Amino acid sequence: MNYIEFLLWVRGPAFQIAIAVLVFGISFRLLEILLLGRSPEYAAPRGSAVWGGFRTLLTRTLSEESIFRRAPLVIIAGYVFHLGLFIVILLLVPHILVFKDLLGFSWSGLPTPLIDAIAVITLLALFILLINRIKHPVLRFLSTSADYFAWVITFLPLLTGYMAYHHMVNPYPFILGLHILSVEILMIFFPFTKLMHAFTLVIARWYNGANAGHKGVQA
């Protein structure tokens, strides 16, 4: 397999497999959670569970002030890398073309040099979070190999994308192929790692907010 064949394979069959695993995996995991159900609630409500659920879904995006003061680094670097990922994934013009192929519609992107700078900041934020995970007593204690694995498969697509854009590895089809492959690895493992939180946090926040809302507490 030469570089061109490799690129064609990752853009073709491998991409199809990755999409299939991602979509089926996410659906399966969500069903695995939701089908467990929960017991009925008989206590007379003080407030609305539904409203509480939606409320927490939104408000939990912001940090409680006293908690922010205790853990500013995790929270700031956390925001930076999440926002950075969203921007790079959704607003880089070549990515939008991929989405257009898949979804049939598109949107306008940001200038590539700007995305480039954001990618660097995102890589830095992720790197800082990795160092923090290794150094911070609580994070070091809590972390398992799965946490480091999730970090690696999130970091690699950004790194290879950056290297491809700057032609840091030759030939170009090879590094582009590696970039696409790293994304496919991310897609395949996404449903089976903590990355799944991107979807399940909607359910988690909703249940938490609904539990609190029912009691008239703003969680």
Next chain:
Amino acid sequence: MSVATFERGYNAFKEQIDAPIASFFSSCVRCGICAEACLFFTETGDPKYTPIYKLEPLRKVWEQEYTLLGKFKALFGLTSKLTDAELAEWKELVYNGCTLCGRCSMVCPVGNDLVYMIRRAREGMVAAGHAPEGLINASKRAITTGSPMGIKLPALQAQINHVEKDTGLKIPVDEVGAEYLVLLSSMEIINFPEYLEAIAKIMQQVGKTWTIASAAFEATNSGIQIGAADIAKELVNRVVTAAEKLQVKTVISPECGHAYTAIRWEGPNLIGRPFTFEVKHILEVLDEFREQGQLKTLGFESARLTFHDPCQLVRRGGVVEQPRHLLKMVASNFVEMSDHGKMNWCCGGGGGHSAIEEAHEIRTQVFQRKKNQLEELQVEKLVTACANCRIVMEEGLESYEMQLPIVGLTEMLAKHLATSNENN
């Protein structure tokens, strides 16, 4: 409680896992933020007190029983099965290292309701025989004598006689058709008779009918604290039966945090049907009296004072504004703690913690948080609405040689009641 075995414990863990718990474990990214909300971590600096870590046994059961990936992992020997030794080790974290205060549930970025899980994990711990002695004994006493502290009806009767003599007011017992059924906590019967006296005076002023039920005067529910739904249900049933027999409109939960959670929020779910009466915390009832202009007070406390929010009333109960409205009626120099209301710090003795003797040392250690909050304010008096918080804080203050009187809010209001003559 039936005979505890590891197998029963394992099955109890399995039974407790529902969609919320599965969504919580699926969402955890190990960010460590929950540790920053937990006074057992902030005051000891020991990472083992990180709330999500306390749930490791429950997480293992969830992963291996309810996820395909976990089943695969188990098949290929990539994960270890939960063991009895592990549960024995986690007993200290789940009980001595947690007061069910629920602060962690308020801060988790992905929205995990951690205390919901710990409450449920305790069901597994009890069934496996890994609950603390102090709590097991309290639960046994609650079932056999009616009270976790072993207080029987004659003790209450003696207090009733005493209060009747002091106030000249009648304390109604088993009065059918009264509007309110008043529950008490053991702690109040033994240590704080002022509460019953206050209720009698206030009810007299507002002109409401009320009663105590001889068959169900105890509000404390040890079953909830230890995590034994069968015991919790039995204790709730006693109150429900009495309330229905006496045909009361409202059951009043006393100045106790967990008693309120037990009867108001968990109660109907434990017996599997809605109540035919309302359940209110005494502060809710008093605030209604205030709103309707029935509660009339005279004079103000001039001392600089603050209010300690019991966790089960604010974060887990939704009673936040009522104590503030009531305090404004009788306190001219009321100040708030740095974290108050739904983000207040626990006294360190909730969730049955105060009944665990061997946890006394860590309870004193984590009390530093409350001590710092109080020192920041330089107050002369501390008001609260939970007899358990009150005892725990009294002990804490004593350990740190701090002089600060603590009073119950109901009792403070009763002291400022405009007498019925002036009222008319």
